[in-house]
Amino acid sequence: TQLLEQSPQFLSIQEGENLTVYCNSSSVFSSLQWYRQEPGEGPVLLVTVVTGGEVKKLKRLTFQFGDARKDSSLHITAAQPGDTGLYLCAGAGSGGSNYKLTFGKGTLLTVNP
């Protein structure tokens, strides 16, 4: 069974601060995705990382995929209240199991003005 552990589970910071969220597993994934989910909504895809060591930037968000494709991190620079939400990482299996995503429990981020 593939599991993804996210840390921290909860994070409350002030506007303007930086933060990093981690997603770790003992399993190798063919790709890893990050989603943000707001209350009453479904998850919205932020990024997909595929290659070990890959770094992707989306405005103030920086995503990194570990060299061994077992872990990933999301770094937010100068957080804003609009960044508040549940951040979920999800791994896609390889070969015959690539049809499903395995999600972590999420990191609930609150950015206070």
Added chain:
Amino acid sequence: ETGVTQSPTHLIKTRGQQVTLRCSSQSGHNTVSWYQQALGQGPQFIFQYYREEENGRGNFPPRFSGLQFPNYSSELNVNALELDDSALYLCASSSTGAGANVLTFGAGSRLTVL
């Protein structure tokens, strides 16, 4: 481009009852996946439908079943409801090939079992 729509948004059932949840996929998508998200947890894969057939299943009992229709919309049916079935049920649509893992989620159906 129309996104993924789910109905109903909220519903309350009692133990032992049956429920049907509905999902309309995003335009251009032919694959539908269902996920269960319990409170404080990440979504868990239930199953996926492609070409009107189940294409893969997670660790859920047979009382969780589904359908996909020729227009790619889908239903999730749960029989003999249990208290632990209380959750947000998310439908996600995708295409095949390179877009297979690019999921577009609906807002979900919040099921409460009393």
